[in-house]
Amino acid sequence: MAALLKAVLSASEKAAEIARLCRDAEPLFRLLVAEKTGADRNQRFSHDFKTLADVLIQEVIRHDLGAKFPELRGHIGGEESNEFTNANGDTVAVRVCGTVGETAALLGSVLHPEREAAELLAAAAHRDVAVGDAELDGVTVSIAPGDVAVWIDPIDSTNEYIVGREDVAPQDGIAPSGLCSALVLIGAYERSSGRPVLGVINEPFHRRHPQTRGWQGRYHWGIAYQGTHLSSLSPPAPPRPPPRVVLSRAEAQGVRDALASLCGGHLRFAAGAGYKMLCVILGHADAYVLSGGSTFAWDACAPHAILCALGGGVVALGDALRARREGDTGTPPQLTYNRPAEGAVGAERWANRGGLVAYVHPQHLEAVLEVLAAVPGL
Numbered sequence: 001m002a003a004l005l006k007a008v009l010s011a012s013e014k015a016a017e018i019a020r021l022c023r024d025a026e027p028l029f030r031l032l033v034a035e036k037t038g039a040d041r042n043q044r045f046s047h048d049f050k051t052l053a054d055v056l057i058q059e060v061i062r063h064d065l066g067a068k069f070p071e072l073r074g075h076i077g078g079e080e081s082n083e084f085t086n087a088n089g090d091t092v093a094v095r096v097c098g099t100v101g102e103t104a105a106l107l108g109s110v111l112h113p114e115r116e117a118a119e120l121l122a123a124a125a126h127r128d129v130a131v132g133d134a135e136l137d138g139v140t141v142s143i144a145p146g147d148v149a150v151w152i153d154p155i156d157s158t159n160e161y162i163v164g165r166e167d168v169a170p171q172d173g174i175a176p177s178g179l180c181s182a183l184v185l186i187g188a189y190e191r192s193s194g195r196p197v198l199g200v201i202n203e204p205f206h207r208r209h210p211q212t213r214g215w216q217g218r219y220h221w222g223i224a225y226q227g228t229h230l231s232s233l234s235p236p237a238p239p240r241p242p243p244r245v246v247l248s249r250a251e252a253q254g255v256r257d258a259l260a261s262l263c264g265g266h267l268r269f270a271a272g273a274g275y276k277m278l279c280v281i282l283g284h285a286d287a288y289v290l291s292g293g294s295t296f297a298w299d300a301c302a303p304h305a306i307l308c309a310l311g312g313g314v315v316a317l318g319d320a321l322r323a324r325r326e327g328d329t330g331t332p333p334q335l336t337y338n339r340p341a342e343g344a345v346g347a348e349r350w351a352n353r354g355g356l357v358a359y360v361h362p363q364h365l366e367a368v369l370e371v372l373a374a375v376p377g378l
C-alpha cells in the first residue's frame with residue numbers, strides 16, 4: 001500500500017505542477033485569460049482551454065498510475081472524457097505518449113497554432129516528480145492494486161481556478177472562494193465493496209512563498225483499510241457543540257434555515273465540493289451538507305477516504321433521511337463508488353444523487369441529520 005500511496009502522491013504533485021504551470025507560464029496563462037474574459041474563446045477548438053488542462057492532468061495521473069501498477073489499467077476513472085475536436089473537426093484522444101515529442105505533437109494538434117503552449121504542457125507531463133516524504137516509509141499497510149479502482153478529479157473548483165482570485169480572506173480558516181479552493185483529488189476504492197480506502201487531496205495554490213512569491217502547494221492523505229486508519233493529519237480535536245457547518249452558496253433555503261438554527265452563527269459558505277470536505281478534514285468545519293445531486297464519485301472519493309481515516313465519513317443524505325424516517329436507528333449508509341446510478345446516462349451515472357453529509361464526529365452527523373429530517377421535501 002505504501003507503494004500505491006507514494007505513486008498517488010507523486011501523481012498529485014505532478015498534477016499540481018501542471019495546474020500551477022497553466023497560471024504561471026505566459027503562453028498558457030494567455031489561453032486561460034482568453035477563456036476568463038471570453039476573448040477568442042472556443043475559436044480554436046471546440047472545448048475550452050480549462051477543459052484541456054483538466055483532461056491532460058487526468059490523463060497524466062491515469063498514465064503514471066497505470067505504468068506503475070498494470071493491474072489498475074482499465075480501473076482508473078475520472079471526470080473528463082479525453083476526446084477533443086480540433087479546429088479541423090478531427091477528433092483527438094488526449095493521452096500521454098511514449099515520448100515528450102509525441103505528446104507535444106498530439107497536444108499541438110488540439111492547440112494549433114499554440115505550439116509553445118503544447119510543448120510546455122508536454123514537458124510537464126513527462127517530468128519525473130518524486131515525493132520525498134520520510135513519513136511514508138513507516139506506512140506498511142498492504143493492499144493489492146488489483147483490488148482497488150481510482151477516481152480522479154483533476155481540478156475541482158474549476159471556476160475558482162479560472163477566475164484565480166488570490167485576495168479572498170479566510171474566515172475562521174475557511175476561504176469563501178478563490179484560487180485556494182482549486183484542488184486535485186485522487187481517491188481509491190475497493191472494487192468489491194465500493195468503500196473508499198485511500199485518498200489524496202493536493203492543494204496546488206496553498207500559499208505564496210513569502211520571499212519568492214512563487215506558489216507553494218501541499219497535500220494530505222488518508223488510508224482506511226481493513227481496520228487500519230492512517231493519515232497525514234493529526235487526530236481530530238474532541239467534538240464541541242454546536243457543529244460548524246459549511247455549505248455551497250447554491251444550497252436550498254430550507255436546508256440553510258434548518259442548519260442556521262442548529263449552529264447559530266457558525267454557518268459558513270465556500271466554493272468547491274472538495275474544498276468544503278477539506279475544511280471538515282482540517283477541522284475548520286464540523287460538517288459539509290449538500291442536499292442536491294451536484295457532486296460526483298470523483299468529488300467525494302478522496303476526501304471520503306481521508307475522513308474515514310480520521311474516524312468520520314460521508315453519508316448518503318437521501319438514504320440516511322429515508323432510513324431515519326422509517327425508524328431505522330442503525331448507522332446511516334456511507335457513499336460508495338463502484339456502482340453507477342440506475343437509469344442515468346453520462347456523468348449523472350456517478351452523481352451522488354441524494355446529496356451528502358461529510359463529518360468527522362458521529363455526534364455532529366447525528367445533530368445534522370436530526371434537524372434535516374424535519375425539513376419538508378428533503
Ligand code: 2IP
Pocket residue numbers: 079153155156157158159248249250270271272273274294295296299
Ligand atoms: C464542482 C465544483 C463546484 C461544486 C460542484 C462540483 O466540480 O467543486 O464548486 O459546487 O458540486 O461538482 P459548489 O461550489 O456549489 O459546491 P468541478 O469544479 O470539478 O466541476
Ligand code: CA
Pocket residue numbers: 153155156157273298299
Ligand atoms: Ca469536481
Ligand code: CA
Pocket residue numbers: 054079153154155156157158
Ligand atoms: Ca473538475
